[in-house]
Amino acid sequence: MAIRHLTSIKDLSDDEFKILVDRAAHYKALFKSGDSAEFQKNHLKLLGRTVALIFTKRSTRTRISTEGAATFFGAQPMFLGKEDIQLGVNESFYDTTKVVSSMVSCIFARVNSHDDIKALCKDSSVPIINSLCDMYHPLQAICDMLTIREKFPADKRLKVTWIGDANNVINDMALACLKLGMDVAIATPPGIEMDASIMAAAQEVAAANGVTVEATHDSKAASKGAHILVTDTFVSMGEEYAKEAKLKQFQGFQINQELADLAAPDFKFMHCLPRHHEEVTDDVFYGEHSIVFDEAENRLYAAMAAIDVFVINKGNFNNLQ
Structure with a gap:
């Protein structure tokens, strides 16, 4: 074998x-x-x-x-x-x-x-x-799906919204969500696009499972009605040299109370850690909707x-x- x-x-x-x-x-x-x-x-x-x-x-x-x-x-x-x-x-x-x-x-x-x-x-x-x-x-995606399963009823149609970079975490998380019957919205800053092969695979899985996947540059539109808001680092390891430019590019993509107010009332916030302040405000990261430490344990x-x-x-x- x-x-x-x-x-x-x-x-x-x-x-x-x-x-x-x-x-x-x-x-x-x-x-x-x-x-x-x-x-x-x-x-x-x-x-x-x-x-x-x-x-x-x-x-x-x-x-x-x-x-x-x-x-x-x-x-x-x-x-x-x-x-x-x-x-x-x-x-x-x-x-x-x-x-x-x-x-x-x-x-x-x-x-x-x-x-x-x-x-x-x-x-x-x-x-x-x-x-x-x-x-x-992939290990993060397994962990994230377990965490979501623990927080929402199995029969609830969920919308997962990613706000941030087009990176390794969302590449696997998007496919994981779609495989489990969740809708996915991905908001990246202008000039940052999802990998074409990932989106093609995602659209194929979405069509097969009767769910949706969309990529946008509008963080507010993507946040509307979301049951899960999730983000990750804006500056990945090895990209520290470009930190100043990337932070300018990501202005308006911090998950804060303004975006949280657009989500579903029972929304949860997720982050694979480590977290930086430019990605999410303290009131969301440590607030009642956050499940980041359950996620980490998983x-x-x-x-x-x-x-x-x-x-x-x-x-x-x-x-x-």
Whole structure:
């Protein structure tokens, strides 16, 4: 059976993605139960194995959640930062991938380019879990859908509004929402457009599921009636040199009370963190509608789901143990 990697939500069928969210919910319930017998049973699944974390970018939630998930299943997490191994210094991507994958059960990769993820997948002998690249962030999408599921009735038709940059987070989140039957509105500043291939895939999923996806440069119009308002950093890691210009470009795209007043009365605010003040005001970020810390915690259960499906069950969605 060919190795299944988790590279993006786009690569998953609707049913496969739903299963990942279901598994995240399952492991959250189990983890919260404190059932020692279940803990021991799951701890044996990868006992004596190693899970590698190849991270070329800083991390808080991704590192903690991945190490926690690996430990839950009995594996030893091994963090390999850019200062810890020879990757990119004295050793090629190919050589590093061949060596690391020969000694571990899977590799969580938090890297700069999606080309790096593709190179890892091409040459690895174990599953690669994309833990962030410049194009996708699938673990965040799993976590976000679990968080939304917890806050709204299953039969409620939801509108999710993204206000901010056209980046890796919304690329996967838009497809995730559409796969679960939610409408999506994306508002980016003038001059910033969504990736054409992502929008084409999104429109295809939307048509198949009877929902809508729209891209606009009008943050107020996109916010009207939204059940979820969500944003992310305006200046991604590696773009600090352009911070002043980007902040000017994003004027009018801060989520504040003016935009919140346009949303549905029961709206929720989400942000994958870390947060900066130019993206959202304190009254929204820390207010009664914010679910950012529930969202952050759910990264742990998203990582558990990924390990469960892609490592323990070898990418077989139809026969989960």
